Amino acid sequence: xxxxxxxxxxxxxxxxxxxxxxxxxxxxxxxxxxxxxxxxxxxxxxxxxxxxxxxxxxxxxxxxxxxxxxxxxxxxxxxxxxxxxxxxxxxxxxxxxxxxxxxxxxxxxxxxxxxxxxxxxxxxxxxxxxxxxxxxxxxxxxxxxxxxxxxxxxxxxxxxxxxxxxxxxxxxxxxxxxxxxxxxxxxxxxxxxxxxxxxxxxxxxxxxxxxxxxxxxxxxxxxxxxxxxxxxxxxxxxxxxxxxxxxxxxxxxxxxxxxxxxxxxxxxxxxxxxxxxxxxxxxxxxxxxxxxxxxxxxxxxxxxxxxxxxxxxxxxxxxxxxxxxxxxxxxxxxxxxxxxxxxxxxxxxxxxxxxxxxxxxxxxxxxxxxxxxxxxxxxxxxxxxxxxxxxxxxxxxxxxxxxxxxxxxxxxxxxxxxxxxxxxxxxxxxxxxxxxxxxxxxxxxxxxxxxxxxxxxxxxxxxxxx
Numbered sequence: 001x002x003x004x005x006x007x008x009x010x011x012x013x014x015x016x017x018x019x020x021x022x023x024x025x026x027x028x029x030x031x032x033x034x035x036x037x038x039x040x041x042x043x044x045x046x047x048x049x050x051x052x053x054x055x056x057x058x059x060x061x062x063x064x065x066x067x068x069x070x071x072x073x074x075x076x077x078x079x080x081x082x083x084x085x086x087x088x089x090x091x092x093x094x095x096x097x098x099x100x101x102x103x104x105x106x107x108x109x110x111x112x113x114x115x116x117x118x119x120x121x122x123x124x125x126x127x128x129x130x131x132x133x134x135x136x137x138x139x140x141x142x143x144x145x146x147x148x149x150x151x152x153x154x155x156x157x158x159x160x161x162x163x164x165x166x167x168x169x170x171x172x173x174x175x176x177x178x179x180x181x182x183x184x185x186x187x188x189x190x191x192x193x194x195x196x197x198x199x200x201x202x203x204x205x206x207x208x209x210x211x212x213x214x215x216x217x218x219x220x221x222x223x224x225x226x227x228x229x230x231x232x233x234x235x236x237x238x239x240x241x242x243x244x245x246x247x248x249x250x251x252x253x254x255x256x257x258x259x260x261x262x263x264x265x266x267x268x269x270x271x272x273x274x275x276x277x278x279x280x281x282x283x284x285x286x287x288x289x290x291x292x293x294x295x296x297x298x299x300x301x302x303x304x305x306x307x308x309x310x311x312x313x314x315x316x317x318x319x320x321x322x323x324x325x326x327x328x329x330x331x332x333x334x335x336x337x338x339x340x341x342x343x344x345x346x347x348x349x350x351x352x353x354x355x356x357x358x359x360x361x362x363x364x365x366x367x368x369x370x371x372x373x374x375x376x377x378x379x380x381x382x383x384x385x386x387x388x389x390x391x392x393x394x395x396x397x398x399x400x401x402x403x404x405x406x407x408x409x410x411x412x413x414x415x416x417x418x419x420x421x422x423x424x425x426x427x428x429x430x431x432x433x434x435x436x437x438x439x440x441x442x443x444x445x446x447x448x449x450x451x452x453x454x455x456x457x458x459x460x461x462x463x464x465x466x
Contacts, residue, residue: 031165070355077392084101085101085110085445087101103416113149121152126399131217133153134150136216138210142206145409148402157171161170167195170190171215172194192212224340231354234347237346238351241344241347241348260329260330262329263329265323269287357388358384
């Protein structure tokens with residue numbers, strides 16, 4: 001039995017696991033007519049004006065370190081140590097009372113479908129691309145959901161909605177959408193979609209095929225097909241973060257890093273070398289190069305730092321000005337100023353803030369601006385992790401929709417949600433009473449996570465089930 005505190009986990013609502021027979025509905029939820037303005041004869045809706053939006057998104061993610069790490073970190077935090085089945089016995093003042101389920105059929109199914117990898121891939125889709133999809137396979141008798149697989153939504157496009165119902169009937173998969181204009185079953189796959197909100201009924205009513213698709217998305221801001229990932233609100237900052245390293249790389253590759261300019265007066269050679277006028281050009285060049293090498297060796301290198309070179313002057317007989325024999329000018333190094341790094345730090349912050357990700361989790365409160373980007377304290381990290389876990393409820397809930405569908409279709413709920421006696425503790429004054437109560441538990445799935453703790457708890461981490 002586990003007690004889950006609401007301030008650490010994601011609320012106490014178990015609405016996703018309650019099933020009402022939708023066949024008793026007086027009508028199905030209405031959908032607005034398709035308002036897409038994409039001028040395309042294709043049967044699918046374009047993702048972006050040219051149907052290549054996920055290509056650009058993937059390029060941004062893969063080439064922006066802070067964005068890639070932020071997405072991956074949130075995915076890891078969402079799934080923690082993976083999900084497990086529980087019986088929800090009670091909810092008391094924001095605390096779920098759970099009993100872990102040891103059931104061979106359920107555990108075998110979770111292992112067969114690699115539930116950890118599935119959760120990672122599906123939640124990654126939500127965070128990276130704004131929506132997800134799952135392909136489900138029935139067994140040969142059509143009585144069980146045998147397999148689930150997270151669709152790589154980068155390869156997916158949704159069929160245009162029916163004009164009369166507003167329903168999306170199919171999803172199309174292709175490896176390279178830049179080469180596709182019309183449906184070709186040789187190079188594409190068409191997956192029949194279960195209507196959102198009515199998946200269990202449509203699955204039970206189906207009779208001819210074995211593979212279906214389930215969508216995971218929250219429609220908002222009038223987007224009827226592909227919700228935008230939250231990081232895209234900071235897409236202009238992603239460009240800044242990507243451009244700065246490229247600029248710095250080009251600067252180092254193409255700039256000349258010269259520290260000294262050494263000028264030696266022509267009169268120096270004639271005064272030092274009395275036969276200068278009779279030397280051949282080759283002999284003069286050799287003498288000049290030797291002198292420059294001598295000065296260069298004297299000045300450069302760590303062991304020569306701080307050395308002084310002394311040289312004389314002479315009076316020009318015509319201008320009456322003092323002319324230095326040797327003049328050494330030190331050039332300012334423009335590459336040492338950290339130019340554009342404050343811009344990059346600001347961009348990193350804006351990207352993470354748009355994702356609801358606190359960089360204190362990584363040990364950096366404000367990130368590399370040189371002013372206050374140091375590592376956070378243990379309390380900063382601990383509290384940031386706790387808040388982040390609470391905010392991952394949406395991603396977990398969307399991902400668990402499929403498991404709620406499976407438990408109903410495969411009969412796990414019917415088999416395990418049976419009346420049972422549960423010990424209830426009540427307090428009257430200073431006396432505690434233990435009484436039995438008959439309840440019908442609910443089969444739920446929850447994620448387990450490790451939480452940092454303070455030293456006075458006797459350990460560095462504790463397990464939290466959400």
